[in-house]
Amino acid sequence: MEKEHLLEARDLTFQYGERVVFSDLSLELEKGGITCLLGPNGCGKTTLIDTLLGFHSPVKGVIELGGRNLAEMKAREIARMAAYVPQTHEKHFPYSVADVILMGRTAHLGFFQAPGKEDREMVRDLLEKTGRLSLAERDYRELSGGETQIVLILRALVQESPLIIMDEPTSHLDFKNELVLLEMIHELAESRNRGVLMSTHSPNQALFLANRDLSVRVVLMDESGRLISGTPREILTVENMASFYGIKAVQLKNEEGNLTSLFPLEIIRSQT
Numbered sequence: 001m002e003k004e005h006l007l008e009a010r011d012l013t014f015q016y017g018e019r020v021v022f023s024d025l026s027l028e029l030e031k032g033g034i035t036c037l038l039g040p041n042g043c044g045k046t047t048l049i050d051t052l053l054g055f056h057s058p059v060k061g062v063i064e065l066g067g068r069n070l071a072e073m074k075a076r077e078i079a080r081m082a083a084y085v086p087q088t089h090e091k092h093f094p095y096s097v098a099d100v101i102l103m104g105r106t107a108h109l110g111f112f113q114a115p116g117k118e119d120r121e122m123v124r125d126l127l128e129k130t131g132r133l134s135l136a137e138r139d140y141r142e143l144s145g146g147e148t149q150i151v152l153i154l155r156a157l158v159q160e161s162p163l164i165i166m167d168e169p170t171s172h173l174d175f176k177n178e179l180v181l182l183e184m185i186h187e188l189a190e191s192r193n194r195g196v197l198m199s200t201h202s203p204n205q206a207l208f209l210a211n212r213d214l215s216v217r218v219v220l221m222d223e224s225g226r227l228i229s230g231t232p233r234e235i236l237t238v239e240n241m242a243s244f245y246g247i248k249a250v251q252l253k254n255e256e257g258n259l260t261s262l263f264p265l266e267i268i269r270s271q272t
């Protein structure tokens, strides 16, 4: 059966001035599929995400979102197709948490239309369902890093777009909330057929999702513009950890022999 692409990037090249961050990169994101973007600090994960969302223009290549050329789409059209959870978020105004989440509904409203009762109920239901109702009236500016991240994820969920793109969504989350988010991603992909792209520093998250029978792909980048992609088992090898991160890692497997995690042991120091 032909897979349904939500996003297709072909031969993308991006550079800041003279510095090429990635070149001739191709990527497809499908309904029900999860793509984990991994790579060392500064390799270009955020830059790639920003390019896929139209915040940066590639110097070469084409991005199609929902079958349309991204370069010709308006911000509101992009937001209906793809929700975005940023890594950082400026907090200038004294909005309540409920109001910040409500902003996720903007893509569905007319130009001068205010959110209605149904939109507010949707936000309330989501806060209740996720056990965060106590946050609803808090001043968004006063939230901790982890609470902010949760609110930005909830804002993306009410946007109800077929694709969700998250930039290191677990960077501030505690052990339990990391699992809560992974369960949410699982539900989004499996039950709601959404596509998910997330950058992460934890290869184990890709393995966690893949071991739950989801369609998971890993894209591994490095600072020299090298990029490989495949299933978590194909990409998360000891050899690739040495080659892309310069570390010696061990693979841990469960009783069934499935790879469950990678553990970094030591830095590989050159012999010279």
Ligand SMILES: Nc1ncnc2c1ncn2[C@@H]1O[C@H](COP(=O)(O)OP(=O)(O)OP(=O)(O)O)[C@@H](O)[C@H]1O
Pocket: 016, 021, 039, 040, 041, 042, 043, 044, 045, 046, 047, 048
């Ligand atoms: N606006 C900019 N102008 C010039 N160079 C930039 C700009 N933003 C990022 N860079 C550089 O581009 C490279 C890729 O940065 P990017 O933030 O995409 O990496 P990353 O993989 O997301 O990093 P991290 O894992 O640390 O979040 C880095 O070398 C960074 O210093």
